[in-house]
Amino acid sequence: MKKWILALGIALLTSQAGAAGQDPQEVSQAFYSWYLKALSQDESPIDEHDPVLNQYVTPQLLQKINVLIKSPDGMDDDFFLQDQDYSDSWVDHVSVSGFTINGEIASGDVTLGKDSDDRQLLLVTMRKDSEGWKIDDVEKENH
Template sequence: MKKIMLIALFFMHSAQAEDAEKASQAALKFNKWYVTQVAMDHFPITDNPEIDKYVTADTMKKLRHAQDPRFADDEFYDADFFLKSQDIGDDWVGNVSVVASEYDPVCTNIYVTFGAKEDNTVIDCMVEEKGVWKVQSVARKEISRNEVLK
């Protein structure tokens, strides 16, 4: 019985690792695309339907609703939803990296940094939608660097 449980745990862990890798690749591809769009002064939420390939339908519905002039006063964002920043750094376009991932029952959390010094970090909550890994939500992660480790 113990052997069966160990084998089941091994396969479950392997599946989670494979999912984390696929989610990481999808998050990296999205964030590179998105920050490039922003750098070119494009606003993908309303101006580029390609974003639908990267972000869940439910999230896009809510974001587009928030951008609708009829409702914009009800919902205010003081920073870009995906970058969690009001501006982008000069070096963000060429410096987007996935630095970590975590699995939980709700989503696979992918930690994405921007900039050569990795001065902006977000956590993309990635879920599968119709067999494709997509961003469901985003949180900002403030990293306190230990100066001794530099």
């Protein structure tokens, strides 16, 4: 039990230290766990320009999101959630699977929530740069 708790603590510290050396699944899991926890604590990582975003998201995607936010129509949905809001059940239920890597690009499934009636399915595309894997696009999956 103590070893498991120690391993969990190390994993959490590592996830906050950046994405270098981690695979796309680990980076996606760490990002969504952090992001949903921040939202649940009434923080808004995008609006507050949280520097942690830079560890997980490509500069190109951050620029795209800023353009969308500043556009006349604005941005209705949270880009990373592909929804207007999040469900409390998502905060502790992030599941990542099926990532395929093709050179410097990887894509895979991220599932938020565990109940079929309160679940969000996302297709996350990542790009590898000198710092590691970073999120480059997110789309809602319609299954």
